[in-house]
Amino acid sequence: MAPAETTDPDRELAENQTPGLVCAHHHLYSALARGMPAPPRTPTEFQEILELVWWRLDTALDPDLIHWSAMLGALNALQSGCTAIVDHHESPNAIDGSLSIIADACATVGVRVNCAYGVTDRHGADGAAAGLAENDRFLSAGGSGMVGLHAAFTCSDDTIEAATELAARHGVGVHVHVAEGPADTWRRLVGHTTDDWWLVHCVHLPDDHGLTGTIVHNARSNMNNAVGYADPRRFEAAGLPVALGTDGIGADMLDEFRVAFVRARERDVTTSPEVVWRWLEAGRRLFPETADDVVTWNYPVMDPWRLAYTTQVSPTRVEIDGVTVWDDGPTRVDAAEITAKAAEAATTLFARL
Numbered sequence: 202m203a204p205a206e207t208t209d210p211d212r213e214l215a216e217n218q219t220p221g222l223v224c225a226h227h228h229l230y231s232a233l234a235r236g237m238p239a240p241p242r243t244p245t246e247f248q249e250i251l252e253l254v255w256w257r258l259d260t261a262l263d264p265d266l267i268h269w270s271a272m273l274g275a276l277n278a279l280q281s282g283c284t285a286i287v288d289h290h291e292s293p294n295a296i297d298g299s300l301s302i303i304a305d306a307c308a309t310v311g312v313r314v315n316c317a318y319g320v321t322d323r324h325g326a327d328g329a330a331a332g333l334a335e336n337d338r339f340l341s342a343g344g345s346g347m348v349g350l351h352a353a354f355t356c357s358d359d360t361i362e363a364a365t366e367l368a369a370r371h372g373v374g375v376h377v378h379v380a381e382g383p384a385d386t387w388r389r390l391v392g393h394t395t396d397d398w399w400l401v402h403c404v405h406l407p408d409d410h411g412l413t414g415t416i417v418h419n420a421r422s423n424m425n426n427a428v429g430y431a432d433p434r435r436f437e438a439a440g441l442p443v444a445l446g447t448d449g450i451g452a453d454m455l456d457e458f459r460v461a462f463v464r465a466r467e468r469d470v471t472t473s474p475e476v477v478w479r480w481l482e483a484g485r486r487l488f489p490e491t492a493d494d495v496v497t498w499n500y501p502v503m504d505p506w507r508l509a510y511t512t513q514v515s516p517t518r519v520e521i522d523g524v525t526v527w528d529d530g531p532t533r534v535d536a537a538e539i540t541a542k543a544a545e546a547a548t549t550l551f552a553r554l
């Protein structure tokens with residue numbers, strides 16, 4: 202581990218540098234999911250993917266697993282030049298304190314994070330109340346975050362109302378999955394949303410949806426779940442900002458940019474990479490401070506037209522808030538130790554599944 206080094210945040214960026222990239226929608230708890238045992242049967246549609254994979258995984262999480270998944274996810278982010286993560290967390294059997302575990306892990310690695318606990322009535326009114334309390338506890342303690350809602354279709358009207366009020370009280374938005382699958386009851390959010398809401402997926406949202414906020418597009422995840430194409434350009438045309446997330450499939454935002462680009466081209470071959478680069482940069486709305494983060498890349502010209510067709514571009518150096526946190530490896534943590542501990546944690550998780 203090399204010592205941290207302070208640099209001038211006002212310096213001009215070279216052609217092989219960018220500001221820090223932002224993952225506008227992540228689930229750090231999914232970092233340990235890779236290699237998990239197959240579900241009891243093969244899911245045939247989105248709702249079954251939730252029930253057979255993700256809702257079994259999240260109930261198995263405990264504080265130690267949350268810690269190591271966040272450590273590994275944060276390390277993976279730095280490795281890809283992502284300096285800020287907008288996380289959406291759920292661990293129904295370990296709710297209290299979970300957001301602080303994630304925030305502390307990200308701080309240890311040196312990555313910025315915005316945390317939210319995804320409140321849901323899937324585990325009854327007590328579960329919803331505990332989720333709301335965790336968001337309130339974390340934000341009241343000065344944590345950087347939003348109030349999380351899983352999605353309207355797993356929340357009662359009372360829970361949606363309570364999350365809306367809690368977010369307004371803390372002066373933050375609500376981070377919520379919207380119309381990811383066709384069965385979501387997103388219309389129950391109408392009248393609640395404000396410009397600081399974070400509306401994730403919006404695949405099945407019609408043009409006259411009546412919601413406001415930032416639309417977060419997750420091209421690869423949507424393709425993986427076969428939920429359809431969100432066509433984010435229609436939201437931009439209506440004046441809403443569009444940002445890019447991974448929905449938990451790592452935090453390699455250049456890779457996500459390339460996937461979102463080819464998916465957009467598949468729909469409309471006139472789409473310019475500059476459009477999708479604009480979505481990538483929109484994540485900065487929540488993290489304006491990332492504009493001063495400096496990522497130096499192993500590629501000479503960080504231009505959207507080149508990057509759309511260039512793979513294996515990775516950072517050689519990452520500076521966050523004037524401090525070097527990656528210099529051909531993490532400067533604050535031991536990558537080998539995190540990888541080993543995360544592998545142990547994954548073994549524990551898989552045994553529970």
Ligand SMILES: [Zn+2]
Pocket residue numbers: 226227228289378401448449
């Ligand atoms: Zn998600």
